[in-house]
Amino acid sequence: LLFETDVVQGVTNTGWTTVTLGNSYNSMVVVASPNYSNTSPPLLARVRNAAGSSFEVRVDRADGSIAPIGGVDVYYTVVEEGVYTQAQHGVQMEAVKFLSTVTDENDSWVGESRSYSNTYSNPVVVGQVMSYNDTDYSVFWARGSSRMEPPSNSVLHVGKHVAEDPDTTRADETIGYIVIEAGSGSIGSVNYVAALGADSIAGIDDLPPYSYSLSGLSSVSTAIVSQAGMDGVGGGWAVLYGPDPITPT
Numbered sequence: 001l002l003f004e005t006d007v008v009q010g011v012t013n014t015g016w017t018t019v020t021l022g023n024s025y026n027s028m029v030v031v032a033s034p035n036y037s038n039t040s041p042p043l044l045a046r047v048r049n050a051a052g053s054s055f056e057v058r059v060d061r062a063d064g065s066i067a068p069i070g071g072v073d074v075y076y077t078v079v080e081e082g083v084y085t086q087a088q089h090g091v092q093m094e095a096v097k098f099l100s101t102v103t104d105e106n107d108s109w110v111g112e113s114r115s116y117s118n119t120y121s122n123p124v125v126v127g128q129v130m131s132y133n134d135t136d137y138s139v140f141w142a143r144g145s146s147r148m149e150p151p152s153n154s155v156l157h158v159g160k161h162v163a164e165d166p167d168t169t170r171a172d173e174t175i176g177y178i179v180i181e182a183g184s185g186s187i188g189s190v191n192y193v194a195a196l197g198a199d200s201i202a203g204i205d206d207l208p209p210y211s212y213s214l215s216g217l218s219s220v221s222t223a224i225v226s227q228a229g230m231d232g233v234g235g236g237w238a239v240l241y242g243p244d245p246i247t248p249t
Helices: none
Strands: 003-011 017-025 028-036 043-061 072-080 082-084 093-100 112-114 123-129 139-143 156-161 173-181 183-187 190-194
Touching: 003 017, 003 043, 003 190, 017 072, 028 043, 028 093, 028 123, 028 173, 043 072, 043 123, 072 093, 093 112, 123 139, 123 156, 139 173, 156 173
Parallel strands: none
Antiparallel strands: 003 072, 017 043, 028 072, 082 093, 093 173, 112 156, 123 173, 139 156, 183 190
16 A cells, blocks of 8 residues: 655745655555645645656645745645555555546535445545646535535545636546545554544634644644535635644644
């Protein structure tokens, strides 16, 4: 099971940063989460050329401006595409790529229906737009039986959305996503905690930061986050917040 996670610093919206990995992948799935505060413009991580032992990452603004921004940290996880089981690999997980032909926006929250290859009691779903076929931004999201529900053990919709961008047309993009059973364990030498947080996160213009409790880890180095359901019809995406977004607790 090829897997690694880390943080790349100094990512900007003016060029691409190449991330060199410790493994070489036949078909990698990358999920990336930007880290910024409410003094930053709205940013999302874009990925392209994810193949072999590297990928490229940048952050795109979602406010219509092309003004350059200072470098931000982007946390990432990479796993070989495939299906993994607790019995054989020590983790119940699948990593999937597909071509997304649907673009959701503030008047339409549908996603694309997907089937699980594994059986899950409490699935946690994170994902990423992994290609740059359209220079205009789009961002991953997932839902269950409705736009306001997270993925369940029987219903999964995933896709890309453009929130309230008045231009709702996008090229098809490669979507990568990871499904993992909620709980804690280890993947190789990496200990992890996977969880669906309570429906308690508000907007970055409200009163951040918003916190989730962690337990069972003596130290932490990375985290990735994704939107599970869409309460507000305008659309949003999950980010890591502040100068020190994760601690063991």
